[in-house]
Amino acid sequence: MKKWDEAYQLERFAKTEEEFDAFYEEELKSDVERLEAERRKAIGLTKKQAMKLLPAVVVLLLSYFFWPFIIGYLFFGILFICTFLFKDIERNRRELEKKIKEELVTDIVKFINRRFTYSRRRYVPQEDFINSNIFDIDPNRYRGDDLIKGSVGSSVKGSKSQPKTELMFSEVKAFHVVPFKDREGKKKQRIRPLFKGLFFVADFNKDFDGLTIVTPQNDRTVAKKQKKNSKDRLEAVELEDIDFMDTFDVRTTDQITARYILTPNFMNRLLSFTTRDRTKEIPKPASFKEASQIAMNARYSPQLNFVNPPYFSFKDGKMYFLLPTEKEHFTFSIYLPLTKEVMKGYFHDINIALELVDELNLNLRIWNKE
Template sequence: MDSEINTNTALQEVLNTLEIDRKKIAETYKTCYILFGLAFVLLIVGFFIRIPIIGFLGFAASGITGIVMYFQIEDTAVKYKVAYKTNVVAKALKNINESLILTPQSGLPEYEFISSELFTTKPDRYKTQDLISGTNDKTSFWFAEVHAEYKTETRDKNGTKTHWHTIFKGIVFVADFNKNFEVSTVVRPKGYGEAFSSWFSKNVFSFGNSEVVELENTEFDNKFATYSRNQIEARYILTPAMMERILDLNSKCDETISVSFISSKMYIAFPLSHNYFEAPIHSTLLDPDLLTNDISIVKFMHDIVHELDLNTRIWGKA
């Protein structure tokens, strides 16, 4: 995949042009950091030689120059990053599937993050970007990077302090399951079991009288806790074949995934720490492996449709 991308003449021309911009941005940032460092050195020297006014003037001159340069180049850097996503990454995705569309400034809406019922806390701060959508045979799917947080506050003699805690950071994948489910079925890592069960009684999204579903796959039950208000429908969805496919998908991930079946959609949350699709600033765009990680994660998400056999239409939507 990468060799095909890096031998694409049109794409190489775009990369060569963006590389000029990248070098300018990187050099400007470097100059800013030097000026900031110089500002502090002049301040210290001024106090050391007991002429603080010289230190303050030097600090002000270098510091202000560095700040002005920094904010001026920031606008250029933002445009460079957007151009990289739209002119490099988005075009490279067409090598996986022509239907794939990258929308950098869009993501998974917060209401959909909440309605997926995968997470036990409503976010107080929510960020999402880099929405990728497409179709794989008969199945529509989309996914985006998400960082959701909740806050707590503590009080001490200095006042109130706000602390931010991560609810989820990674990619949320959504696919059409071709069936309108009567109720929600949620599959979460086993470790969330007791906390999740008690959470049901205290939070009202749409869970109602959800209860643990005991399934016939021991390995699946050891890895995941499954909840639903309809035991029959949950077992209808989580067939032996589907459970094996979810286990296989999970084995390819560093952290345990979460899955839910809501309305006519399947949601999968993949905890990830890496931020994908970002243009490098301090390393070259001409690296042959530049797109390796980005292409790999998109291909992984794209192939979920086949991994879980979502194109096999066992049911029809009511």
């Protein structure tokens, strides 16, 4: 059943937590419990292998006090033994992670949108990151994973439902690396982090001229002028929304296009989306063990923490959206239980793409070719 935004008479695509709860109980819970049983079995194997290693560790400690001349040999001997004892454990961990992503994450993706596909080892291409034109320098080291792509809306001409919008997003990490030699002639590298987080590309099929970028205020890493291979220069845009201008710096190669894109309603919804409080209060730990558990669970929190305001750019009918985040997405630790909260973390990371479509109104007829 389609959901509608009564205020704007537009179809809503994002799922609610209540819908996820129902989906989890009906379809996902049994698979999660099955894979959790496999995880516990793998943990049991880890403990069993660790116990086999205990005598060697005791001998290593004794040698420190009584036979220090053999400690080096013992240390490398234990490392050699570890490669065999824990080989099966690492293989089990990789296989379990593969199952979780190919079964559970894929099911969540399909629950959110049947038109979406999921590829755990692929990511948004580097070419798209460069085409966003947001940073003052291009990355020469770029990686990512967990690509989700598909469409929302209707692709049928004349349909009463919203026009089709193509989406793709994944986690990416972008760096610029400069090799150099120190005074002693040794080869080293200067690594400049550009971005870490979720990278979205939305093609809403609208022709417009130039490039417009919306970036956090006082961010020195972004491009303040167009790159050398472009004929046009980025100019500052002054807009009427004071709150928006206090949060973002807007630059464009075409002032008319920038104002066409950044309507008052669009700016209001953009600001609301990016400044929404998505964090929850973290309880104070009562012990060191509890503090360690809270720290590990933070990686899987269903709340998406924004490190900084996001980056946007508009070019050639596409919107590029870069959301810096503190957490790792769709990750798995064999030492943490598979729970509903972990699954909800996956759900939130995927669902945010559709929240973006809904909140920013990307499917309004004004954005689409007639």
